[in-house]
Amino acid sequence: MKRGLTRKTRRLWLVVFCLGGLGITTALVLNAFSSNIVFFMAPSQVRAHPPGSDRTIRLGGMVVAGSVKRETEGETPIARFDVTDGQAAIPVRYAGILPDLFREGQSVVAIGEMKGDGSFRASEVLAKHDETYMPKEVAEALKRSGKWDPRFGKAPDAASWDTMTRAEARQMDTKTAQAGG
């Protein structure tokens, strides 16, 4: 009965099994190294498992609204802000120029080390923009109508705004302005 297996079918199964085996191996390896593949640690993770002092880590989270304080020490700008993942917040100090996308409510990744007092000394700050793309007019309309405050995080459900054209957004904006004024 087995002679029904043609050479083609045998080769097909061979390739399928090899690919399956390779896939499972890769999955296991990636799973085992998963903690090394993640790009950053969240504040609550850092709090739960504090890394050794002087160990460089990447801390990722959202910049807490109202926490950003900028000053200058001589020529270098200094920024202090809190980074949160919703469960814990860690104060960060960074000396240098922040990326353009840095703002309150933005996700950032700070590279540096934890200090003994529980604060984070960053040597580099990267801005991590999220997956929302919208025209300025739409963002303005959402902000003015009170549907979204970018300082407190993500944009509202995409279905509520992604079909809005710029003209519609401007219209909505004027209406809100009239109602408000």
Add this chain to the structure above:
Amino acid sequence: MRQAKGFREAHFAVCPLVTSNVRSAAEGAGARIIVTLPATSRIPPQTARPSRPGFMNRFANPGQFMRLSSVLLPWLSGAAVLTLTVGIIWGLFYAPADWQQGDTVRIMYVHVPMAWLASLGYFSLAVCGALSLIWRHPLADLAALEIGPVGAVATFICLATGSLWGEPMWGTWWVWDARLTSVLVLFFLYLGHIALIRAFDEPARGYRAAAILAIAGAVDLPIIKFSVQWWNTLHQPDSITLTGAPTMSMTMLAPLFICMAGFSLGFAAVVMARLRAALMETRARQLLSRRHADREAA
């Protein structure tokens, strides 16, 4: 003399691609590629069982491919140029700027299609590998030979535009996060494939090794796709998902889709043109080597 020998070897290697279809090619009226086997062929004689061309081999006949592609290629190229012109002009000049990224967001209209083509190109390499290893499809090896460099260029453009985009937005040209690293691995897989498929004097060996590499390397594709979900990365997750509404304004999504369609058509046209050129080159070499052999015999 050395060169002639090289020609003949290439000729023999291509022969298995053609022998199985010699009959059907000869039957097809006006077939442009008809290969007459040299008497000294090293190819074992085909089994006596008459094989009817199944689904897999229907387009396996190079002559049929040449006829079909000569009609298809101008349309494909025209459609690609037209779509790309509309998409690029719409994307670069008429689509709105992003509320926080400004005009930098327009890099997307090149970056995203290239990322898509990088994955699609490698997937088609893997499909060609399977067609070659399992079904011994005569065109699959040549297609893999021609897809490789085009896919590698797409991957390189994807990485380069991503880097140019990352500097002003993230504040860095490059980070070793899961998404960026897995795409870099894909680029090296392409380079490996390009080198391996051309590495042997006997082309059939290279085809076979490259087919195995292409299939094994396909494991990287789901890693690229899901890297932004499985691990936290600097690269943002996908804006276009199967489950939810796209988190991108339609005013940007429409030109993006047109650009993706345009670049994909262009990719297909370039691969098809390269494949036609490769088949014609094979044929020219066969003619040359035959003439050479005739002259030597005389």
